Amino acid sequence: MSFQAPLFLIGLVAIPLALLALWAARRRPAKYVIRFPATATLAAVVGRTGRARRIIPPALLSLSLAGLVTALARPEATIAVPIEKASVMLVTDTSGSMNATDVSPTRLGAAQAAATHFLDRVPKSLQTGLVAYADGPNTVLRPTQDRDTVKGTLNALQADGGTATGDALEAALNALGKRGKNSPPAAIVLLSDGASKTGRDPNEVAQEAKAAGVPIYTVALGTPDGVIQQGGQVLNVAPDPQALAQIAQLSGGRAFTAEDSDALDAVYQTLGSKIGTKKEKKEVSAGFAAFGLLLLGGAAFTSLRWRGRLP
Template identity: 50%
Template sequence: MSVATPMAISFAAPAGLLALLAIPLAILALTASRRRATRYAVRFPAAATLAIAAGTVPAWRRFVPTGLALAAMAALAVALAKPQHTVAVPVEGASVVLVTDHSGSMAATDVEPDRLSAAQQAATTFLGQLPAATRVGVVTYSDGPDGTRTPTLDRDVIKQTLEAQTAAGATATGEALQVALGALAPNGRAAARPVSAIVLLSDGKTTSGRDPVEVARTAKRLKIPIYTVALGTADATIPNPVSPLSPPIAVPPDPETLKQIADISGGRSFTSDDAGQLRGIYRTLGSRLATKHQEREITSSFAIGGLILLVAAGLLSLPRVGRLP
């Protein structure tokens, strides 16, 4: 799948737009010529008879050619300015690693049908938005990283790893991020390479392993941004695993830490408390990551359009078949 969405139009030679000033001048000249023709019109008593003999000309036949000619002038003037638009194109060889939390708190149902299922569905959306040439890896974790795939073009392998998750255990976000960094920068050094990024989804505070904020500093040194998504609502709970009669356990997300991770590494942070919103975030990330913006000239489109309009104006202004002898 290739991403090539036009975003904005700019001009390489904006001075060419000055040619648009010829349009109002042409309108003024046309208006003046018609007034002059009316002023010097000669009254002819047999005009009605001649009109019947020559036939009537529809009103649109008098105005449409002029309109087309003016439109042609506008298109050709824009062509002189060398218009170009910005498109997002895939970066060949780019790699992205999904880091997904499946700790026990991901069983919470504050996000329908539950946090983990919503995360899996959103990840599938993300994969569908990435360019086909982008390599994707995955690190799933709870007490520690337990499902790891190095970046690959095989989307099915990634989907299988994501679907194999079950909600259980603690939250070792720092350990998972370190494994993801190792997959993107095996030598531990920043190097000239295609775009690399990490997308982290978690719903809770780190409860075991290394500090994820320190890993984010390493990611900054390696020039690998981390995009974070905090999933869940502040009042979410899960049943107490010790006893169903015990009070439920609160499992609020930790957007503050995730934002700190994103800011330090050079990425962006998002929050979501709704499955649809989460898919939207992943869709946006999928369309933005592993792409770059390029300027592409579209002068020929305006030039061809202007010539077509000019030819149409000429054809419609030709005299009708059938004249007075």
């Protein structure tokens, strides 16, 4: 939290000084002492004032003053707000290696589930598109706010074929349209488990993405022990996080790794907060002022109720 007028916070010093003065006044003996022999009898009839009744009104008044002084300092809180007209392209690898079961239920199944959660969590104002690829892009959806269409297409994907990451990234850039200086923010989220085997060099496309102001966030999915059955043989399909990290670095994005479905879901949740929202400072003086006035009313009520005078 920050303050637009922090100089007013000096007023907080007055609160402990006022409490100290009240404490001193209560300990000071009465100026005129009257001897009254029936004091014990009256005390038994009237009863003693509880300690809480002596403490609560000044405490409420002190907290009230603290809230009002803080409001004068115009506090600001940093909050996440949705980015209007921002776009993100989900680029999902559907090559044969995504059938590996080292991530439950399969790598592709985990990717579909995490992407669906991502779509549910990001702000509705965020436009999302989808590119699915194997030997080349086989599905391309331009950014839209129609989440049901994106989810339905995503859940229908099947894993088979090779890996043409560069061609898929190029298709995602084209789907975002021509980029200019005043274009709305955009990003690409690439989920894959291996290096590109065919098509364009993804590093070249990553440099083009950086020039267009579109960072690529990469997620390397899978474990080194991942295997698939192909042609009666067992093939190791360990992920290649280094290749994906290089793509992220060249584009100005960030690289993640996920070895299980929970980690993948956490990555998508992090990406949702990065892509779908931005940090802004909002003044919250009204909240502190309301808090201070509420406590001020409480201090006045309790003091008049219990002691017949203001604190």
